[in-house]
Amino acid sequence: xxWYDTPLTRRLGIRLPIVQAPMAGGGSTPRMAAAxxxxxxxxSVAGAMLQPDALRAAIxxxxxxxxxxxxVNLFAPLPPPATARVAEWARLTGVAPPSAPPSPARFxxxxxxxxxERVPVFSFTFGIPAPEILARFKADGTYVMGTATTVEEGxxxxxxxxxxIVAQGAEAGAHRGTFAAPxxxxxxxxxxxxxxxxxxxxxxxxxxxxxxxxxIMDGRGIVAAAALGAVAVAMGTAFLVCEEAGxxxxxxxxxxxxxxxxxxxxxxxxxxxxxxxxxxxxxAAEASxxxxxxxxxxxxTRPMRNAAAKAGDTERLSLWAGQGLRLARRMKAAExxxxxxxxxxxxxxALSR
Amino acid sequence: xxWYDTPLTRRLGIRLPIVQAPMAGGGSTPRMAAAxxxxxxxxSVAGAMLQPDALRAAIxxxxxxxxxxxxVNLFAPLPPPATARVAEWARLTGVAPPSAPPSPARFxxxxxxxxxERVPVFSFTFGIPAPEILARFKADGTYVMGTATTVEEGxxxxxxxxxxIVAQGAEAGAHRGTFAAPxxxxxxxxxxxxxxxxxxxxxxxxxxxxxxxxxIMDGRGIVAAAALGAVAVAMGTAFLVCEEAGxxxxxxxxxxxxxxxxxxxxxxxxxxxxxxxxxxxxxAAEASxxxxxxxxxxxxTRPMRNAAAKAGDTERLSLWAGQGLRLARRMKAAExxxxxxxxxxxxxxALSR
Numbered sequence: 001x002x003w004y005d006t007p008l009t010r011r012l013g014i015r016l017p018i019v020q021a022p023m024a025g026g027g028s029t030p031r032m033a034a035a036x037x038x039x040x041x042x043x044s045v046a047g048a049m050l051q052p053d054a055l056r057a058a059i060x061x062x063x064x065x066x067x068x069x070x071x072v073n074l075f076a077p078l079p080p081p082a083t084a085r086v087a088e089w090a091r092l093t094g095v096a097p098p099s100a101p102p103s104p105a106r107f108x109x110x111x112x113x114x115x116x117e118r119v120p121v122f123s124f125t126f127g128i129p130a131p132e133i134l135a136r137f138k139a140d141g142t143y144v145m146g147t148a149t150t151v152e153e154g155x156x157x158x159x160x161x162x163x164x165i166v167a168q169g170a171e172a173g174a175h176r177g178t179f180a181a182p183x184x185x186x187x188x189x190x191x192x193x194x195x196x197x198x199x200x201x202x203x204x205x206x207x208x209x210x211x212x213x214x215x216i217m218d219g220r221g222i223v224a225a226a227a228l229g230a231v232a233v234a235m236g237t238a239f240l241v242c243e244e245a246g247x248x249x250x251x252x253x254x255x256x257x258x259x260x261x262x263x264x265x266x267x268x269x270x271x272x273x274x275x276x277x278x279x280x281x282x283x284a285a286e287a288s289x290x291x292x293x294x295x296x297x298x299x300x301t302r303p304m305r306n307a308a309a310k311a312g313d314t315e316r317l318s319l320w321a322g323q324g325l326r327l328a329r330r331m332k333a334a335e336x337x338x339x340x341x342x343x344x345x346x347x348x349x350a351l352s353r
Numbered sequence: 354x355x356w357y358d359t360p361l362t363r364r365l366g367i368r369l370p371i372v373q374a375p376m377a378g379g380g381s382t383p384r385m386a387a388a389x390x391x392x393x394x395x396x397s398v399a400g401a402m403l404q405p406d407a408l409r410a411a412i413x414x415x416x417x418x419x420x421x422x423x424x425v426n427l428f429a430p431l432p433p434p435a436t437a438r439v440a441e442w443a444r445l446t447g448v449a450p451p452s453a454p455p456s457p458a459r460f461x462x463x464x465x466x467x468x469x470e471r472v473p474v475f476s477f478t479f480g481i482p483a484p485e486i487l488a489r490f491k492a493d494g495t496y497v498m499g500t501a502t503t504v505e506e507g508x509x510x511x512x513x514x515x516x517x518i519v520a521q522g523a524e525a526g527a528h529r530g531t532f533a534a535p536x537x538x539x540x541x542x543x544x545x546x547x548x549x550x551x552x553x554x555x556x557x558x559x560x561x562x563x564x565x566x567x568x569i570m571d572g573r574g575i576v577a578a579a580a581l582g583a584v585a586v587a588m589g590t591a592f593l594v595c596e597e598a599g600x601x602x603x604x605x606x607x608x609x610x611x612x613x614x615x616x617x618x619x620x621x622x623x624x625x626x627x628x629x630x631x632x633x634x635x636x637a638a639e640a641s642x643x644x645x646x647x648x649x650x651x652x653x654t655r656p657m658r659n660a661a662a663k664a665g666d667t668e669r670l671s672l673w674a675g676q677g678l679r680l681a682r683r684m685k686a687a688e689x690x691x692x693x694x695x696x697x698x699x700x701x702x703a704l705s706r
Contacts, residue, residue, distance in 0.1 A: 150612070150613060150614045151612060151613060151679065152612065152614070169542055169544060170523060170540070170542050171541070171542035171544050171545045181614045182614075184617070185614040185615070185616075185617060185631075186614050187523070187540070188524070188613045188614065188676050189522055189523055189524035189542035189543055189544065189567065189568050189676055190542060190543075190544040191522060191524050191542065191543040191544060191567060191568035191569060191574055191577065191578075191676075191677070192524045192567075192568035192570075192613055192675065192676035192677040192679075192680075193613065193676070195570070195571065195573050195574065195677075195680060196613060196677065196679040196680055199679075199680070200679075214542065214544060214545075215542050215544035215545035216544060217545075217548070218548065220548050220580055220581050220582060221544055221548065221580075221581065223580040223704065224544065224577035224578070224580040224581045225544075225577070226704060227573055227574075227576040227577040227579075227580055227700050227703075227704060228573050228574065228577045229573060259503070259504060259505065260503060260504060260541045260545055260546065260549060261503045261505070261534045261535075261538040261539050261541065262538070263538075264537070264538060278538075322545065323541050323542055323544075323545035323546070324544070324545040324548075324549065326504065326545075326549040326552075326553075327545075327548060327549055327552070347580050348704055348705060350580075351576065351579060351580060351701055351704060351705070352701060352704070352705040
């Protein structure tokens with residue numbers, strides 16, 4: 001399988017150019033990351049919403065399950081949020097607002113854990129961490145991957161010295177990584193984004209590979225991404241319905257039922273644009289305009305989402321999912337990786353006929 | 354080149370699975386359609402905005418230039434438009450509104466021409482023509498292609514008896530073909546839309562092939578579309594900057610300068626959502642809300658657009674373009690087809706290594 005022998009797989013010592021995308025909404029679990037890495041791909045720990053102790057424990061769990069390389073993902077720090085509209089939100093949801101919104105874990109504290117653990121791969125989204133942070137990872141031999149939703153964002157990341165760029169297409173589920181363009185204008189499909197980014201990087205900062213992400217659900221999508229010039233793919237929704245995913249059964253069932261025109265970009269759950277399946281809270285929040293900034297809205301809706309998760313109430317849960325959701329399949333993560341490899345070979349054979 | 358031997362190329366007797374997408378905004382010309390068809394692809398006459406005589410003449414011009422098959426595209430009829438907001442529009446644009454907006458050509462009259470001319474391929478968008486119309490084309494041996502932006506629209510088209518379905522991804526430039534979903538929810542990237550539609554058709558109406566459209570600009574995109582299960586591609590923006598395209602030089606230059614995050618979905622120019630490059634009129638019209646329904650807004654903005662075209666004023670022209678515009682190349686249409694074939698082979702070789 002020499003096509004799998006890409007700059008990325010070689011550098012990381014992995015067999016398959018398949019990254020399990022980090023899903024900070026509960027989808028990613030240490031079991032899932034370990035299963036994907038052990039199967040030859042690159043599993044990801046979604047660290048962004050974890051307190052430092054929980055992040056350290058998650059990394060430890062992956063290491064207890066496999067010796068294979070894995071990634072840890074964080075959100076690059078954003079400016080502090082405003083505190084408006086809490087009252088409207090409380091009225092809308094019927095949930096008493098916390099007297100002070102729970103702080104998300106401090107990026108610096110999360111980062112200390114990732115550095116101390118000397119993880120094989122550090123990935124991030126929402127921006128670019130400070131130069132000294134990236135330099136520290138490089139000095140430690142950690143492979144660094146940033147997220148771009150436009151060609152310009154990719155250029156900025158490459159200039160900052162990242163080792164690889166995840167091109168997040170408009171198809172992708174959950175939060176947009178957009179940081180240098182208006183969110184609505186940075187909804188660029190993989191078909192257009194990947195080859196344009198590959199060409200721009202070849203001119204500007206040769207040698208920085210592109211990982212395609214968004215709408216990729218099976219071997220056809222992986223081979224298509226490779227044809228566009230990507231050296232690997234990152235897949236979220238495909239893994240989100242796997243047995244190891246840490247989201248409620250009702251959420252997985254909602255993905256299996258939904259159609260591609262039932263997802264939309266919304267700020268309703270977190271205050272920051274993300275793609276999810278339309279449900280009652282999403283529609284009510286959008287209609288009301290009672291949406292606080294990120295991460296405040298995320299903290300504010302957490303009690304509702306936690307209660308909905310326990311009750312299996314998919315109308316009040318953030319149902320992050322990508323546009324490829326019709327192609328989702330329920331199986332174990334390792335089995336999915338095996339199926340993908342088989343499909344990649346079928347797809348390549350069909351093209352070479 | 355056996356991969357090119359698809360159900361579509363075989364049935365139509367063409368060498369290459371490359372359709373030049375119809376561009377009713379002036380991009381398509383008989384010279385362009387003839388050049389693409391003569392080069393082995395399938396050229397398209399954009400008939401939607403033509404009066405019957407002009408449509409007949411355009412078909413005659415293509416036939417005078419080549420014996421190869423070609424397509425004629427029309428807009429499926431829509432409910433009659435409302436007449437509101439003309440005054441606001443006039444105030445915004447500074448152009449006196451026509452005393453009565455010029456009627457677009459009647460679909461029935463355009464259709465009579467297409468039927469009488471017994472064209473090889475009839476394609477349409479915006480809906481599904483009546484069953485008796487599709488039956489007439491089938492009886493005449495005309496190949497019929499409809500446009501879908503969701504899986505459900507594809508199923509409806511297949512059930513209506515079309516021979517092939519153009520899957521219009523969210524990346525595509527110009528008007529959305531959406532007819533059975535909210536426009537904003539039917540912005541589905543090719544990566545997600547094509548394989549889901551291929552699978553749904555295989556279950557529902559086997560044998561109806563899918564043509565991928567949106568963001569495809571070079572051989573990489575064509576091979577990617579093939580990997581996803583498409584039997585052919587339709588390319589608009591790539592041909593729009595070609596020498597034969599009938600749009601102002603300033604428009605072509607605007608495409609060559611623009612970035613993927615400078616296009617947006619807008620009703621500003623025609624009253625119906627279409628993807629184009631952001632300019633001064635687009636932003637002013639969206640901010641004002643003074644947008645009439647389609648096709649009235651299209652008729653209302655025509656004097657402004659015509660004047661802007663003559664003046665090379667790209668701030669008042671509808672600059673339809675897809676998200677792949679960074680990859681646009683200025684050449685003759687036949688040369689582009691030759692380059693695409695070379696790139697397809699390079700891309701296939703890279704994947705089979």
